[in-house]
Amino acid sequence: MKVLKFGGTSVGSPERMEQLLPIIKSQVSDKHLVVLSAVSGTTNDLVSISALYEQGFKGEAEKKIEVLYNEYNIFIKKLFKTEEGISWGKQVIDHHFELLLSLGNDLFTSVEERTVLAQGELLSTTLFYFYLKEKGVSAVLLPALDFMRMDEENEPNIVFIKENIEKKIAEYPEETLFITQGYICRNAFGEIDNLRRGGSDYTASLLGAVLKAEEVQIWTDIDGFHNNDPRCVKNTKPIAQLSFDEAAELAYFGAKILHPQSVFPAKKFNVPVRLLDTMELEAPGTLISEKVNNRDQIVAIAAKDGITAIRINSSRMLLAYGFLRRVFEVFERYKTPIDMITTSEVAVSLTIDQTDHLSQIIQELEYFGTVEVDEEQSIVCIVGDFRSNKNGHATIVSEAVKHIPVRMISYGGSEHNISLLVPTSYKIEALRSLHNRLF
Numbered sequence: 001m002k003v004l005k006f007g008g009t010s011v012g013s014p015e016r017m018e019q020l021l022p023i024i025k026s027q028v029s030d031k032h033l034v035v036l037s038a039v040s041g042t043t044n045d046l047v048s049i050s051a052l053y054e055q056g057f058k059g060e061a062e063k064k065i066e067v068l069y070n071e072y073n074i075f076i077k078k079l080f081k082t083e084e085g086i087s088w089g090k091q092v093i094d095h096h097f098e099l100l101l102s103l104g105n106d107l108f109t110s111v112e113e114r115t116v117l118a119q120g121e122l123l124s125t126t127l128f129y130f131y132l133k134e135k136g137v138s139a140v141l142l143p144a145l146d147f148m149r150m151d152e153e154n155e156p157n158i159v160f161i162k163e164n165i166e167k168k169i170a171e172y173p174e175e176t177l178f179i180t181q182g183y184i185c186r187n188a189f190g191e192i193d194n195l196r197r198g199g200s201d202y203t204a205s206l207l208g209a210v211l212k213a214e215e216v217q218i219w220t221d222i223d224g225f226h227n228n229d230p231r232c233v234k235n236t237k238p239i240a241q242l243s244f245d246e247a248a249e250l251a252y253f254g255a256k257i258l259h260p261q262s263v264f265p266a267k268k269f270n271v272p273v274r275l276l277d278t279m280e281l282e283a284p285g286t287l288i289s290e291k292v293n294n295r296d297q298i299v300a301i302a303a304k305d306g307i308t309a310i311r312i313n314s315s316r317m318l319l320a321y322g323f324l325r326r327v328f329e330v331f332e333r334y335k336t337p338i339d340m341i342t343t344s345e346v347a348v349s350l351t352i353d354q355t356d357h358l359s360q361i362i363q364e365l366e367y368f369g370t371v372e373v374d375e376e377q378s379i380v381c382i383v384g385d386f387r388s389n390k391n392g393h394a395t396i397v398s399e400a401v402k403h404i405p406v407r408m409i410s411y412g413g414s415e416h417n418i419s420l421l422v423p424t425s426y427k428i429e430a431l432r433s434l435h436n437r438l439f
């Protein structure tokens with residue numbers, strides 16, 4: 001079995017949705033499980049509708065629902081070619097939009113909010129299922145809410161997912177094509193929820209892992225990972241192969257094509273992940289797997305914006321046992337992850353990308369000493385093979401950015417990356433200078 005995930009742009013128009021069937025048919029496998037995101041733009045609209053309901057603006061929410069309904073009306077009239085098909089599509093959108101309207105009649109809580117957000121994937125998968133039915137293609141629509149489950153820690157319940165997806169597929173021994181929703185799931189209380197981190201990519205990776213698929217294919221509108229950000233740097237090239245660890249580093253530090261969380265289930269169960277382009281079917285894309293052929297030691301550069309740097313200067317830190325633990329506990333209390341960290345005898349510098357509780361964090365850190373905060377920073381990450389028996393990497397990187405004010409450097413914490421913190425205003429210059437020096 002292969003798991004094929006198609007993102008929002010891949011189902012973003014009737015024409016794009018029609019292109020999925022030839023791609024699926026071109027795959028050599030006994031069975032296919034297709035995971036779909038919501039139609040491009042729909043989730044953003046649903047977020048807006050939820051916010052309006054939550055703020056008590058029911059009338060405004062209903063107007064936005066009507067606009068979105070009209071867009072889907074146009075969508076189904078272009079997607080389906082027969083009166084029967086249009087009738088099926090009309091029934092689908094009527095059902096889901098009536099539900100959206102009904103959710104504003106009572107108290108709007110986080111439960112209703114998550115129900116609203118789930119409608120995007122439910123719409124796209126059901127419309128695609130009926131499109132296949134109109135074309136005479138046999139397929140089974142598997143509701144993700146029947147088998148995608150989170151535990152009390154909001155982590156995937158692997159045992160539950162494995163048992164229930166296998167049970168569902170086994171009910172249709174003659175079928176070869178299955179369709180399900182990405183992103184959505186149920187939480188430990190059985191309520192509709194979502195995976196948040198990685199969304200549909202995460203769903204595909206989890207399902208590929210528990211089903212021990214031949215491979216997981218992530219289809220987007222980009223031909224795989226590139227060795228730099230093509231939006232900022234000219235003459236970038238796609239990367240043919242990456243290890244799981246390298247892909248996770250690139251994804252975490254700014255490469256938008258894949259969410260880093262999506263790599264881990266595939267890595268744990270050793271299921272290859274292939275990134276492919278729906279607009280360029282002949283492109284080989286990027287294969288992510290445990291083993292990588294011999295290649296250059298440095299493979300790619302990525303950048304992550306929206307970083308805030310915090311420096312704590314404290315004479316108490318000198319030889320102080322447990323100092324770092326107490327600092328980390330502040331961030332733990334506010335559930336704020338740390339990206340980078342460097343230390344000296346009297347200071348510790350670190351970065352975060354979640355600033356919801358920044359003021360409270362600073363207030364608590366001031367107990368330890370003087371706190372300095374620099375916002376609008378970017379992490380530039382150089383990914384490759386930096387094992388201890390390799391020489392000269394730090395020197396090459398330093399020379400490439402010697403004219404740029406570097407706020408922090410992280411080297412040695414991972415065998416696969418060197419990270420630099422620079423002001424965001426210097427990010428593009430850093431990417432270009434590194435690209436010219438390294439590639």
